[in-house]
Amino acid sequence: MERTREYEELFRSEAREYLSQLNTLVLRIEKNPKDRDAINEAFRAFHTIKGMAASLGYTTIVEISHELEDELDAVRQGKKKVTEELIEKLFSGIDKLEGLIEKKEERKIRIYLSKDTPLPAARAVVILNIIKSKGELLGTDPPEEEIVKGNFQNSFVVHFRGAGIAEEIASMEDVEGIEEVLEEKEEVEEEKEETYIKKAKDVRVPIERLDRLQNLVGELVIGKEQILRMVSRYNLPDLAELMGGFSRIIQELQDEVMKIRMVPLSMVFSRFPRYVRDLSKKLGKEVDFIMRGTEIELDRSLLDALSDPLIHLLRNAVDHGIEPPEERIKKGKPRKGRIELNAVRMKDSIMIEVSDDGKGIDVDKVLERAKKMGLVEEEAELTEGEILKFLFTPGFSTSEEITDISGRGVGMDVVKEAMRMIGGSVDIKTEKGKGTRCSLKVPLTMAIIRAFLIKLEDDTFAVPMTYIDETVEVGKEKIQHVHKKEVLVLRDEVIPVIWLGKRLGYKIKENQHKLPVIISSAEGLKYGVIVDEFIGATDIVVKPLPPLLGDLDIFAGVTILGDGRPGLIIDVPNLI
């Protein structure tokens, strides 16, 4: 029986792959009904699934895939045309198969024995044995000891894991019928959304164990930094040489641990084309959806954290960005809208952009709304970047009105918060009538990050590299006052500045002529952060802040510096 379990596992993982391929293939067929390669490939995929399922006796899976295979065969032979109904049938068939393979793996059914069953207890035990040998029995009602004694009224409930078992039980002689036992809670709409966000499943090691491993490596990194500092302070050349090799090993260890946690973006992203398609269909939009860079790898827990924000952004793009076909034609745009999801690997981060060629955001309307909500004074004059920042205000988006007029804003605060949690940032750019582009900057890994160390008086702070565009030193005279605000003119660009020292209650050095400035951009806004002194880039281990009183969200965490002192990590987007 062990063998059967092995086959079932193999079947599931292979079928999963074929179904994911099928989703892509059917999308291709929908786009181009003459795509013979796609039709042939889809035909073969259904055929293969059917064959595998048949040898395991999964009759329902066999039936469904057989029917779809027949449909595609008819298309292949020119007997049938690719119609909208056919595409729908294929998609719903794929969903059904997925359900049978994934969800139905675990089932709770009530089994009714016919009234004249001879020795009902014996029949029940035969059934329980089938479940035990082909799958996993998770529970029964009444309890198994009672069933064995025959203490049940011609029906009993079994809860088990394993595909095809229910069908087998249902076909047994004394079994009159089976009935699905439904769980109490059922949220239909949300369930639907969930199926698009399939979390990566293939890591066989519990993620907590990897977290622990990574923490330990983190401690090692801190220890190494401390020793290195000691080495340079007491000038110990022999130890320095020894530490060189040691550091390399720690670096390698750190890289390896990081790599173990990496999975390709496609593990989550492969669901998106189908999501965009279904959503645009529902909303009467026509959309070409293109993804690039899905082979890039990212820490698994970060990837999980990305699905929700990306679903938000894609929904916004389809719902509020892309115009209905008629409206697009009127505007002289191509009938079909275009949404792109591009991932690009940067040095220490990944940039993921969702862009559309829809109607863009009406910045004036956003400002109007912000004034109405009292977020800004009536006569204030703001740059476009500053105005767009209001979109990230919690509650800003929930208004029906703004959703309709601005064409954007649903859940942007959710996106911002999700990105903040993982030490990333979000940026938004828009052009009225032309489209919108949202960029998510995501660190490659969470626990150990590249950071830039800076000083205020004698204290050291860390700024995550993901927040830094560049660092510059400028003469004091470059800081000017415009509309009562301080700005820095850098290469003809006017950038608002913040004195970090002032914000944190440090004294400002009056006699400093050169000012170190970190240029950062987040949430559509570029700004400069003035500090006392630059120290340099280093790896830091992020530890969560202990719970403190007061509003401290300008700190993202704390790290132990090379000298053993703690250094607070500045959460740049929350400075302003």
Add this chain to the structure above:
Amino acid sequence: MGARVLIVDDAVFMRRMLADILRKEGYEIVGEAENGAQAVEKYKELKPDLVTMDIIMPDMSGIDAVKEIMKIDPNAKIIMVSAMGHQTLVVEAIQAGAKDYVVKPFQPSRVLEAVQRVLKL
């Protein structure tokens, strides 16, 4: 092509009836035994695809025979043949490893259904 079956029952009449039902459907009866001890010996010797096993027999009961055979071959396919009212014994036999059961007096269709299902396992 028919599967090879060993029939175990202390009554010649029952063995004949079972054999007839099975032969008609193309199964090959490779041997018969009239008690548990003999059943275990014949199982070792014949390695049948399937065994039908009476519960109450002299010498060694059907249940003990099931336990012995399962020791020899954990994949053995045994169907219990029992009279009405022996529920506890049948349950015990199934828990010991028997795959299914039929109740006397049996209808041929029930016997064949059980045999076919068990052979597919």
